[in-house]
Amino acid sequence: MDTNQVSLICKALSDPNRIRIVQLLTYGEQCGCELLDQMQITQPTLSHHMKALEDCGLVSSVKKGKWNHYSLNCNQWTAFRDYIESIRCASEEKAEGGCRCS
Amino acid sequence: MDTNQVSLICKALSDPNRIRIVQLLTYGEQCGCELLDQMQITQPTLSHHMKALEDCGLVSSVKKGKWNHYSLNCNQWTAFRDYIESIRCASEEKAEGGCRCS
DNA sequence: CCATCATATTGACAATCATCAATGTATCGT
DNA sequence: ACGATACATTGATGATTGTCAATATGATGG
Numbered sequence: 428m429d430t431n432q433v434s435l436i437c438k439a440l441s442d443p444n445r446i447r448i449v450q451l452l453t454y455g456e457q458c459g460c461e462l463l464d465q466m467q468i469t470q471p472t473l474s475h476h477m478k479a480l481e482d483c484g485l486v487s488s489v490k491k492g493k494w495n496h497y498s499l500n501c502n503q504w505t506a507f508r509d510y511i512e513s514i515r516c517a518s519e520e521k522a523e524g525g526c527r528c529s
Numbered sequence: 530m531d532t533n534q535v536s537l538i539c540k541a542l543s544d545p546n547r548i549r550i551v552q553l554l555t556y557g558e559q560c561g562c563e564l565l566d567q568m569q570i571t572q573p574t575l576s577h578h579m580k581a582l583e584d585c586g587l588v589s590s591v592k593k594g595k596w597n598h599y600s601l602n603c604n605q606w607t608a609f610r611d612y613i614e615s616i617r618c619a620s621e622e623k624a625e626g627g628c629r630c631s
Numbered sequence: 632c633c634a635t636c637a638t639a640t641t642g643a644c645a646a647t648c649a650t651c652a653a654t655g656t657a658t659c660g661t
Numbered sequence: 662a663c664g665a666t667a668c669a670t671t672g673a674t675g676a677t678t679g680t681c682a683a684t685a686t687g688a689t690g691g
Contacts, residue, residue, distance in 0.1 A: 430545045441678095446532050490688095495637070495638065501619075507613075512613075
């Protein structure tokens with residue numbers, strides 16, 4: 428996963444509603460109507476958010492009859508999580524090295 | 530750290546330039562001019578990005594004479610990292626439970 | 632076929648954003 | 662005091678965003 432991909436996922440997560448959706452999907456796949464029940468947004472807005480989450484690869488959807496089943500794309504989420512995880516603060520000693528400007 | 534705070538940090542990271550800046554700061558604090566040297570943006574744009582990173586608490590700055598020393602706020606970054614880390618995919622068994630709609 | 636339900640799309644609006652040129656504000660070295 | 666350097670602010674512009682009402686699509690059940 429590269430910087431651009433990470434920034435796209437972060438953009439998708441830059442709305443509290445979408446973070447909430449991702450969290451809801453960690454309990455297993457759900458249809459849109461279920462998600463809608465648990466949130467304070469209208470149906471078109473949910474559809475808009477789901478599209479944003481699908482576009483960055485975090486969520487997949489499968490249509491089964493009348494319902495659309497959304498699920499978290501584990502591979503994509505794990506890759507993102509690992510990327511964030513890999514960014515570690517400089518150790519205190521390192522930080523005290525200071526700026527080359529001085 | 531709550532959902533709103535996380536979404537604000539994600540918004541700050543929704544630009545590849547700012548992810549780059551965070552990564553550069555993991556090597557220790559740097560002044561604006563150093564950051565500028567390593568990126569393809571103008572100085573006002575860098576200033577704009579640094580403000581965005583400071584506003585969400587990811588970066589702190591200290592003015593020392595002529596230079597502004599920017600550093601990653603380890604506490605904030607770690608809290609964010611832990612939050613992302615805490616969101617785990619449903620296990621396969623769990624996912625197969627399926628949607629209550631069916 | 633018709634009514635109903637689940638979801639997507641369209642169109643609109645106000646709000647926010649990334650970017651830059653121009654300008655302002657410190658601070659340093661001389 | 663002066664010129665140079667580091668950085669912030671302002672103002673402008675084109676692009677993107679979140680939201681909803683209205684409408685369309687598509688599947689299900691009678």
